[in-house]
Amino acid sequence: MITPESNSASSANCEQKGRLKTSQSFTEQWDRMKLLCVVLCGGRSSRMGTDKAELIHPTGKTFLHHAVDRAKEVSQDVYLSGYARPGATCPTIVDPVAFRGPATGIAAAVARAADEHFAGCLVTPVDMPNLTSKHLMRLRQEWLKSPGELIVAMSAEDGQLQPLVAIYPAGFADSLRALAESERRGLVSWFSTRPHRIFELSAIDCQNINTRADHETNQTSIYRAADAD
Template sequence: MSTSGVSRILGVVLAGGRSSRMGHCKAELAHPRGGTFLRHAISELLRCCDKVSVSLNADQAGMIDELIDTEHHSIVTLIDQIDQRGPAEGLRLAIEYAVANSCTGVLVIPVDLPFLPAHELQVLADTFGDQPDQIVTAVSEETPTRIEPLVAIYPVALQKPIECLVSSDDRSLYRFIERYPHQTVRLSAHALTNVNHPTQWPLIHTDE
């Protein structure tokens, strides 16, 4: 967590995906270390961010008490106001909340990365602290030329462009990042292993 008082980072778990390939809400999946995918992601962000929130879709609004336990009662939920806008809408709401709470950047992670640890996210946070006017995005050590737009820190100064992105027909965060100054940080391929389909379930139960 930042202690310099210069860069305050809001951590956001993007958990509002429809999970159509998985066939089950990924936020509720059992994590091999106990709890759920969502609770694990929250715990890791709490170790490296100044504030933490969760982005959900409108259908999940009635499930908040089930998804987020009382241990994490201080976690703010951000419910999509515009349907079918993908992670761009979650990012838009997160930046809006970050601005209101004097944060300088928003660190987003998807809920389906069960092996992404706080110490690797801290590398992104430290890099952002050095140049808080630029996007900082992860890349896998195995594919260093491909950015990971859902494991990235977005400066709140990009609030207006993000709002325009949500309203556009092309809401690709990948292409959005390519249009703006950004830095990349290499993370382990293991940390960036995601879970999209039930056939990957054995991986989750046997890997550490």
Template sequence: MGNAKGESALTNTARTVSLGLIILAGGRSSRMGRDKAALPWRGATLLTDLLLRSQGVAFDEIIVSANRPPDLSALPPDLAARIIVVADSFQGCGPLGGMEAAFRACTCSYCLVLSVDLPFYDFSPVKQILPELAQMPQVDLFLSMSESRPQPLAAIYRRGPALEAVQAALNAGKRRVLSIADKLAVRILDDAGAPILYENVNTPSAYKAALAIDANRRRAVPIVSLSAARSGDGKTSLAVQVIAELTRRGYAVAYVKSTHHRRCREKIGSDTDRAAQAGAVQTLLCSPDDMADGEGKEEALLRLAQQMAADVAIVESRSHGPFPVLYIDGPEPPPMHPDHITAVIGRGGNPSFCYIAPAHIDSLCSYILYLTTS
């Protein structure tokens, strides 16, 4: 039986249950190199944006597990006042430590446990399972599966049994979240939403990819830009190969080429003609003559790409391509800010970038589709 706060929760003739939300935001973020919860996201942070999106579900309690006080000042006062922040009792034990503290602080029958680094989680899985909670007292863990991978940090736990299992695991020196599953009655949720819901941002390159996906979701035509420090570094040749492969996969691909020449036109053998021969459904040149008054080259390229009838647009520009940029590595430094670059076509070890070998066109096209169609 839920506590008094559960009166607003799902009711059944047999029993009443209450549902709490637990957000794990207390990790060390060692691979990211900075606090993931505070990363900018959609005008907020990963933590505050997730809290704002959670308002689509009538959670009875909201617990944030954080080992340092999170900045909640941007939240509406009524929402901020509801949030309980708890620190780990089991320090340095990863998500299980945060779960233990949060389960103890929560009084609800069930808890949705979410990692803070899930920028695309839309709460649809929990909305789907809500009507069944009151009828399934034997289920301790509703475990989502995405592409055959369990998602224990985006799952619903029955608080009492889960707390006991977590404490037993920690006392036994275990750290893996899934180590508690053997102690719980588990129901697998195979149809648990699109894989993008469970994409997390553990590294700088994953964060950049998430920013690119989010930007492209807001565009009429999603784009990627191909860039290099110098002319002749292979931008057009690579664009042609990408267009041909994406076309082979069934996508309508457009091509926008930046040029500094005025009064230019498309002609046989030109870059735009090569793109058309590779399968581009539409090609455009963007010269200074095509820019509106007060418009920069980057804005003009993006505007032209949005006017094209295509599934994906490939923009080629040495230094003005709109985000996200796939940069062809070379001996000279990139002509744009590193934050603008999502991936590097080449080899390297900077964790801020995803690296793709130039010969791996199949991998490159799969990455482009990940950024543009997720």
């Protein structure tokens, strides 16, 4: 005999299962949108004459510390790319061949993202001190509108692509591996042959610090306090 109480209990049970299914579905969808964040810091720093990762940011942190902190605002999964650093607080994806340019590090990072079932890889360079977590969060939000597509930063003033500030979906792992193993490893050229979306930044936000002159004479005109727009 079916009583009103049993009907009520059955309905409540169905609602609970429905909520659980919805919750699981949301969790699965969220997991599929997870990004591996990677700080590119494997260069020689030859023009600087010292490791750029150890330069002091206006916040008092090192460039590397600043870059890791801004990445952690976007993802709990943050790696360094390049070579093993003593005392590093993040795991490192070691370049398979040292000093072969950023395409090598990016290819290895995207391959790791694909192997570990991340949706993609957000990369940023260690030597871009004005880039903030707010910029990266906006980049991620733009990527979420079409997560299967490449999205790359561009300097709004001169239209120059910034392929070291980009999100590379995991599906591009094989293409990037082929690029890294080739003799022509230019990322701008690689982007030019593939559909991609643009994320605009001001020239000052995507300013690289490459020389001592950049570091010593442009502290007030180039650097900003961390996470300030």
